[in-house]
Amino acid sequence: MVLMKMKFSFQKRVKLAQALWLLSWVASIGGAVTFTLGVFLKTELHRRSEVMDNAEIHAVPNTLMIVGLTSLGVNFFAGRMCQDALDASRFPRWKGLLQPYLAVAVFLALVMLVAIVMSYAMKGSLEASLEVGLRNGIRFYKDTDTPGRCYRKQTIDQLQMAFQCCGNTDFRDWFEVQWISNRYLDFNSREVKDCIKSNVDGHYLVDSVPFSCCNPSSPRPCIQHRLTNDSAHYSYEYEAEELNIYVRGCREALVSYYMGLMNSIGAGVLSIFLVQMSVLVSLRYLQTAMEAVAGQENMEMETEGYLLEKSVKATAKEFRDKALTLLQLNQEDTMSGGRNPDALS
Amino acid sequence: MAVLKVTFTKTKRDKLAQMLWILNWVSVVTGMILLSLGFFLKVEIQQRQELMSNREVYSVPNMLIAVGLIACAINFLGGKICYDCVDTTKFLRWKLLMLPYIICTFFFTFCLLAGAFMCYAMRHELEESLSIGLQDAMRFYKDTDKPGRCFLKRTVDLLQIHFQCCGNDGFRDWFHIQWISNRYLDMSRGEVADRLRSNVEGKYLTDGVPFSCCNPSSPRPCIQHQVTNNSAHYNYNYQAEELNLWPQGCRQALLEYYTHIMQSIGLTVLLIWLFELSVLTGVRYLQTSMENVLRQGDPDSESDGWLLENSFAETARYNFNIIKNLGKCYQVDDDPNIDFQSPTQPGPDNVHPKPIAFAT
Numbered sequence: 001m002v003l004m005k006m007k008f009s010f011q012k013r014v015k016l017a018q019a020l021w022l023l024s025w026v027a028s029i030g031g032a033v034t035f036t037l038g039v040f041l042k043t044e045l046h047r048r049s050e051v052m053d054n055a056e057i058h059a060v061p062n063t064l065m066i067v068g069l070t071s072l073g074v075n076f077f078a079g080r081m082c083q084d085a086l087d088a089s090r091f092p093r094w095k096g097l098l099q100p101y102l103a104v105a106v107f108l109a110l111v112m113l114v115a116i117v118m119s120y121a122m123k124g125s126l127e128a129s130l131e132v133g134l135r136n137g138i139r140f141y142k143d144t145d146t147p148g149r150c151y152r153k154q155t156i157d158q159l160q161m162a163f164q165c166c167g168n169t170d171f172r173d174w175f176e177v178q179w180i181s182n183r184y185l186d187f188n189s190r191e192v193k194d195c196i197k198s199n200v201d202g203h204y205l206v207d208s209v210p211f212s213c214c215n216p217s218s219p220r221p222c223i224q225h226r227l228t229n230d231s232a233h234y235s236y237e238y239e240a241e242e243l244n245i246y247v248r249g250c251r252e253a254l255v256s257y258y259m260g261l262m263n264s265i266g267a268g269v270l271s272i273f274l275v276q277m278s279v280l281v282s283l284r285y286l287q288t289a290m291e292a293v294a295g296q297e298n299m300e301m302e303t304e305g306y307l308l309e310k311s312v313k314a315t316a317k318e319f320r321d322k323a324l325t326l327l328q329l330n331q332e333d334t335m336s337g338g339r340n341p342d343a344l345s
Numbered sequence: 346m347a348v349l350k351v352t353f354t355k356t357k358r359d360k361l362a363q364m365l366w367i368l369n370w371v372s373v374v375t376g377m378i379l380l381s382l383g384f385f386l387k388v389e390i391q392q393r394q395e396l397m398s399n400r401e402v403y404s405v406p407n408m409l410i411a412v413g414l415i416a417c418a419i420n421f422l423g424g425k426i427c428y429d430c431v432d433t434t435k436f437l438r439w440k441l442l443m444l445p446y447i448i449c450t451f452f453f454t455f456c457l458l459a460g461a462f463m464c465y466a467m468r469h470e471l472e473e474s475l476s477i478g479l480q481d482a483m484r485f486y487k488d489t490d491k492p493g494r495c496f497l498k499r500t501v502d503l504l505q506i507h508f509q510c511c512g513n514d515g516f517r518d519w520f521h522i523q524w525i526s527n528r529y530l531d532m533s534r535g536e537v538a539d540r541l542r543s544n545v546e547g548k549y550l551t552d553g554v555p556f557s558c559c560n561p562s563s564p565r566p567c568i569q570h571q572v573t574n575n576s577a578h579y580n581y582n583y584q585a586e587e588l589n590l591w592p593q594g595c596r597q598a599l600l601e602y603y604t605h606i607m608q609s610i611g612l613t614v615l616l617i618w619l620f621e622l623s624v625l626t627g628v629r630y631l632q633t634s635m636e637n638v639l640r641q642g643d644p645d646s647e648s649d650g651w652l653l654e655n656s657f658a659e660t661a662r663y664n665f666n667i668i669k670n671l672g673k674c675y676q677v678d679d680d681p682n683i684d685f686q687s688p689t690q691p692g693p694d695n696v697h698p699k700p701i702a703f704a705t
Contacts, residue, residue, distance in 0.1 A: 144564035157561035161506060184565045186579035211567040214556040216502035219489035220529050222556040234531035 003308035003315075008289040010300040016289070017082045020282045024079035027279045028072055030272035034112070035068025037265045044261060048254065050155050053132035056125050060262065063115040064269065067108060071276060074105045078283055085286050092294065098287050105280050112273045119262040126258060130251045134168040141210070142181040157212035163257065165250035166213035171227075173249075178203040179210060209245055218243040281307070347651035353634040355645045361634075362430040365627045369424035372624055375617045376416030382610050383409030389606065393599065395500050398477035405460075405467050409610070412460050416621070419450055423628060433644045436635050443632045450625050457618040464611035468604055475596050479513045486555070487526035502557040510598035511558035511591040516572070518594070523548040524555060554590060563588040626652070 008016065042061035049055070081098075084090040137156045143149040160166055167173035185192050185204055196202050207228045214222035223244055226232040289305035308315045353361065387406035390397070426443065429435035482501050488494040505511055512518035530537050530549055541547050552573045559567035568589055571577040634650035641648060653660050 150564075153564070154561045161561070180566050184579055189579075211556045211559045211569065212561060216499045216506070216557065219495075219498070221525050224556070234529055 002304075002306040003311060005304055005306045006285060007302060008285070008305050009302045013286070013289055013303075014086060016282060016286050017085050020082040020279065020286060021079055023275065023279045023282060024075045024082065027272070027275050028075040028079070030275050031068050031071030031075060033068070034071065034269055034272055035065055037268060038062070038064030038068055041261065041265060045258070048159065050152075051130060051133040051137050051159060051250075051254070052126075053129045053136070054125075057122055057129065057258075060115060060119045060122060063111065063118065064265070067112045067115060070108050071112070071272075074101075074108060075276075075279060077101065078105075078279055081283065082286060085290050091290055095291075095294075102280065102284060102287075105276075109273060109276050109280065112269060112276065116266045116269055116273070119266050123255065123259060127251065127255050130254055131168065134251055135173075138168060138173055138177050138179065141177070141179045144181065145183070157210060159250060160210070160212040160246070163250060163253040164215070164246050165248045165253035166209060166246040167249055168251050169249040170247060171209050171213055171245055171249075174209045174213070175205065175207050178205060180204060180206075213245040215243055215246050218245075220244070347649070348653040348656065350649050350651045351630060352647055353630075353650050354647050358631070358634055358638070358648075359431050361627060361631050362427050365427040365430075365624065365631060366424055368624050368627065369420045369427055372420035372621060373417050373424065375620060376413050376420055378413075379416060379614065379617060380410055380413030382613065383407070383413055386606065386610060389603070393504070395497065396478040396482055396504065396599070397471075397474045398481065399470075399474050402467065402471055402474055405463050405607070408460050408463060409614070412456055415453060416457070416617075419446075419453060420621075420624070422446065423450070423624070427628065427631065430631055430635055433635070433638065436639075440636070440639075443628075447625065447629055447632065450621070450628075454618060454621050454625065457614060457621060461611045461614040461618060464607045464614065467607060468600070471603055472596070472600055475599055476513065479596055479599075483513065483518060483524070484522055486522075486524045489526065490528065502555060504595060504599075505555070505557035505591065508595060508598040508602065509560075509591050510593045510595035511554060512594055513596050514594040515592070516554050516558055516590050519554045519558070520550060520552050523550060525549060525551070525553075558590045560588050560591050565589070 038061045041064065042058065045052075045058060045061065081094050084094060137152050140146070140149040140152045141156055142153070144153050182204070187193065192204065195204055195206065199205055206225070208225040209227065211222070211224055214224060223233055223236065223241075227245075228238050230236055230238055284307055285305040288307075289303045292303035292305075293299060293301065310318065383406045386409065387403070390402055390406065423446070426439050426446070429439060482497050485491075485494040485497045486501055487498070489498050527549070532538065532541075537549065540549055540551070544550055551570070553570040554572060556567070556569055559569060568578055568581065568586075572590070573583050575581055575583055629652055630650040633652075633654075634648045637648035637650070638644060638646065655663070
């Protein structure tokens, strides 16, 4: 019971080989495109790596890059094979290679699919990584004199301006952190002393945000200090103001940016995967059709091509049995090496 | 006495024609590059059109676009002509067109040169335009409630953030204009009323700048209000602070940006001009050598190609005479084909020394 049997006349075989040659070139370009997309995604993730706690999300672009490179090689061989396929004298050269080659190629195509699934599945990991990274960034915003942290302020400011966001979850994160360094606080002033005394940890906490939270679309000059105090500013209502500062949190902004990027890349890689699978299916049909011709006198006879010789279940069973015998053989070899020769009797 | 005469064998002519065909197609590509550069510059200027006061700056990108289109067309035609030049029979089709084509292309190269020159010369106009445009934009910064000016605040803020600049020449420009609208000033407060009274025109002027002037590289949180008042902020020295606000003025920043773009474009146009000139020289040599071949009658023979048949002076004189005689109407005595008795007889026996026609 053969899987998906198709009859191939000589002309059909020729056309199949030609179509396969063309498809293999298209798939090669697709592989190069996958590699480029992987490099692009990695660069974008690297740009904001200072606000990410771990690099787990880099598994997605790394996988894409590896798959892209290997598919270039796979498709190059597919092209060479189909060039030789119609020539009965050259085709037997490839006979031994084709089975393992197809197995490897199908495996790589599945890895491509896995990469796409990963890009959606790792959203939670990305979000957690950003949560920790942004929290640290906001905490060390004031430490511009501590080596290793002196560029956090610039990073966070530029991030907030570029992504039009403020704080981790929202702007209120800045109220819970001392973001003004003690170097710039006048400890002789009563206001500062009161503020610090009223706080348990002795931090100077105010209801203000840095200038990078300011929204340029606001009709009035930016109000960044004493945000919750309506009486501190003329004609100002804290609840009603929407355009003064950015209301979105940076974590949400970054996650939506990267998810959008990975969605577009995922759609592209999916179409490349479909092209790759069509290359492999055509190659399998060509291989089986040409194997039936081998050894025959009439090269131009009609032959049958199929995907699998037996049904899926039977092939899987066969494959499993083969693997088991291989393993058992290995076991017996190792065991017989320690046994006495009287086991032969 | 031809100018820069070169002898061409048949194979040399064919090679020249093929090479020129390829070069003409390369020139079509460079024409398209020119077109895209013109569009790019136009888009860049249009993005900041709210900050430029006059429209004359559009002349440069428009010129580049026009020149690019004409270059594409001319070189496309040139490619077709050179392709046909390999075959003498096909050349006859183009024979009459080639000389006008070469002359037109020669004058067109002057247009290319003018385009390159304009790219470098535009700087002065741009500087003036930006100066007035920025001044106006800053003046209307507070007018976010007036239609037609409501987006100027956003434009100026985004400009200062993106180009890392503050004000027209520097941040002090903000001290001379009222950038906080009266809608947000509490007139009942004494301080505000004092300030308004102390100013001649009744404007609320402070030594403060908008938030977009703040430099993120500063180690301390941004000081944007009371910038010149050292005692208003702890541990602050206005003269020593370099990183607090952007030091560069926006006019300088924008001018540098556009000058850089236009210098690159100008250089590209100059290179394209040199390339076009060399292609034109090749086409001229091809034309003259093909014409000489036809004159000699044997398509496979050697022929000469030149830039000008006679020296510069003679060619100029000849063309000048043509132009001079264009206006005059046809006169019988000047026509050499008509044989008539001249009033002065050369000899006593009344015989006009006519040239005797010999059988060839």
